[in-house]
Amino acid sequence: MKEHPDHLEVEGGGVVQVAAAYAYPGVLPDGFLHRFYDLVDEVCFSWRALDPSQAASAVERMRARLRELAADPRAPLTTVQKAQKAEELAYRVGISARLLRFHLTFTYSAEDRAELTQRWRRLRAAAKSLLISLDIPRFAQRQLYEYGYERGPLGVEAASSRLTDTLSAQAFFPLIDERVADPEGIYLGVTGDGSPLLWDPWSQSNYNVVILGETGSGKSMTTKLILRRLLAREPTLRVIGLDPEDEYVRVAQYISPRLRAVRFSTNQKLGLDPLRLATTSPHYTAADAAVFLAELYLPRGDRWEADAARLRVQAANYLAQTQGGAGGGGRGEPSVAGFVEWLRPRAGDLAEYLAGATAEPDSHIFEGDPPDLRGSVMFGLQGVDYAQVGAGPKRKSLVLSLLTLYAQRELFGNYDRGVFFVDEAWLFLDFPATMSLLATTARRARKHNKCFIFNSQRPYDLAANQAGRTILEQSAHTILLRQREAAIPLLKELYALRDEEAQTLIGSPEGSGIMRSGARLTHITILPEKDELQHFSTRGEWAR
Known part of the structure; x- marks a missing residue:
């Protein structure tokens, strides 16, 4: 076996590389490691339980330090979140959980360096989607490949090991509980293990x-x-x-x-006038109304975007004048029909494009009273x-x-x-x-x-x-x-x-x-x- 700083050449041809995780998000889905099984040859999750008294002392020191930092009004949000996590960890360790020091490594092989690089990129992308950060420990590939962290070189453990409690560590295990049993869930059927599927959309x-x-x-x-x-x-x-x-x-x-x-x-009047809606909804504007009219009536071509922009401006002006009482054709409540008439002396080409909105059957969409909701x-x-x-x-x-x-x-x-x-x-x-x-x-x-x-x-x-x-x-x-x-x-x-x-x-x-x-x-x-x-x-x- 020939050693290189970031990979190994193995006997019989081929290359091998070991990547290590060094940063994790606050929450990981149960059984998340199964997502890597198709990407690597081996996933290794190893851990060692810390002495309970030492664990409690270490957690308390961390909690006190973060609590002090988070008390500063200038403390960034990340520090406050870490302090909250430390409080949760202290509670779990104080109740029944054990504190673990753990490592997570991924081993993968290839025919040559180019293929190895591609496998690394796919692995890193999959880890990134879970907010897990990976690195390739240099000058430690042989020890990691042959012995793991237990007998790894000086500095590897300190660089990549992390602490967690036994309850949180459940997410790393490959055997997943397939039950979905939300407390207020509706019954929809069964899950993969035959358990009732009780699901509540408001559970998340x-x-x-x-x-x-x-x-x-x-x-x-x-x-x-x-x-x-x-x-x-x-x-x-x-x-x-x-x-x-x-x-x-x-x-x-x-x-x-x-x-x-x-x-x-077919001939029902729906009462869905977009300009009328623009005056009654706080989340909908004249520009939004113009977008819908543009998509339906303006001819597609090189000028579509420019014409759509003009229509948005004109719609805003129409609503402003109509609501202010200064408009002509749009007296009273604004409407598509009133807007088309208002447009004729100001932008005749746009008025011609929108003329179809005032004739049947299209006019049925906008005329009448809106439906009962x-x-x-x-x-x-x-x-x-x-x-x-x-x-x-x-x-x-x-x-x-x-x-x-x-x-x-x-x-x-x-x-x-x-x-x-x-x-x-x-x-x-x-x-x-x-x-x-x-x-x-x-x-x-x-x-x-x-x-x-x-x-x-x-x-x-x-x-x-x-x-x-x-x-x-x-x-x-x-x-x-x-x-x-x-x-x-x-x-x-x-x-x-x-x-x-x-x-x-x-x-x-x-x-x-x-x-x-x-x-x-x-x-x-x-x-x-x-x-x-x-x-x-x-x-x-x-x-x-």
């Missing part, structure tokens, strides 16, 4: 839920069960849902007698007829966007628990304003104690969209059902799935998949009751 600090699966995988069934059982559990819970294909409005009364179904017809309601958008105009599905995207804004104003007006739901979100990937609005909704939901449920297929297209990827990455709860093979690499990257876990999603039975809830990752099978299966199933055979 982020209440957003993403449900991904190909057609026929059980997305709709899963979502209907979640809505039905949440409404049954909480009599005061309020749900507002947007259903592009009318799949949920058909069974709204079975989901819950409190859930009203509202179907939009009292209580829980599911809106069916299939009846929104967009085949008659060149705008195509953009009109349905516009209706969904305006309903989202309208629902936010109502649902996010308090901090009571509530649910906002969007089905088949992939239909709106081609409309940046709609996707951006949904991403904003996801961010605002948590602040207002609301659960945002985002149901879709085509995860690879969602991830290619900046707003879509934001929703996928920032949701604390993810349910992955059957997937196409093309989606597997992306899901492994997004959710740190092992190859074996990800492969189970290809061809999995309807209703079977993987749930990620906070730090927990478990295999699940959704189990509807017989009458739920009869009312909710749209296709396929469910695993029983």
Whole structure:
């Protein structure tokens, strides 16, 4: 064996390297080491328990020192957080936990240095996603490879060893408890070990839920069960849902007698005027209204961005004059029709582009009274007829966007628990304003104690969209059902799935998949009751 400062050449050809972890985040998910099994040849977690009296003394000294530093008004937030962690550690060690000194190393081999470098980069990236810092100890590779830290060279232990307690160390063990049994959880089925799946979206600090699966995988069934059982559990819970294909409005009364179904017809006046909304919502401006109108009516081409910018300025001026009482065509309450008339002497070309908004069928979107949002309601958008105009599905995207804004104003007006739901979100990937609005909704939901449920297929297209990827990455709860093979690499990257876990999603039975809830990752099978299966199933055979 030939030694080099940062690697070894082994007998028979090939090279070997050992990397060591030296910094960790405050919290690690249970069983997190399984994420490295496909990246390295060996993962070594070694530890030694400290003498209890010495451990208590060491923890107390650390706690006292950090408490003193944190008491300084100028102390940075990181120092205050460390002081809080020290208090927690002192409490656990004082109760029953033992203090451990531990090391974590990763050994990997390759045919040559170039391949070894690639393996190191993949390992480092995986560790970084967990906020773990790695290094390659120089001049210690042989000792680490042959003997480990127990007989390692002087200085290696001091540089890379860390202290933790036996309760926190559970995260390092590879045998994972697959139970999901939240104290106030709704029953959805069973986990991989056969335990009941009792899940509560409010069990995490982020209440957003993403449900991904190909057609026929059980997305709709899963979502209907979640809505039905949440409404049954909480009599005061309020749900507002947007259903592009009318799949949920058909069974709204079975989901819950409190859930009203509202179907939009072709010639119905919806009362969703974006300029009127801009005067009543604190989170929506004239510029936002102009963006939706621009996407629907301005011709795409070299001048689109410039024309859209002009439209935003004109919309802001129109609202300012109308609300101030100085405007002409927009007397009283602002409206799209009033805006078009106001534009004609000021920007005739823009007024011509927007003329379609004042004629049927488009005018039906903006005219009339807005829909009744009292209580829980599911809106069916299939009846929104967009085949008659060149705008195509953009009109349905516009209706969904305006309903989202309208629902936010109502649902996010308090901090009571509530649910906002969007089905088949992939239909709106081609409309940046709609996707951006949904991403904003996801961010605002948590602040207002609301659960945002985002149901879709085509995860690879969602991830290619900046707003879509934001929703996928920032949701604390993810349910992955059957997937196409093309989606597997992306899901492994997004959710740190092992190859074996990800492969189970290809061809999995309807209703079977993987749930990620906070730090927990478990295999699940959704189990509807017989009458739920009869009312909710749209296709396929469910695993029983």
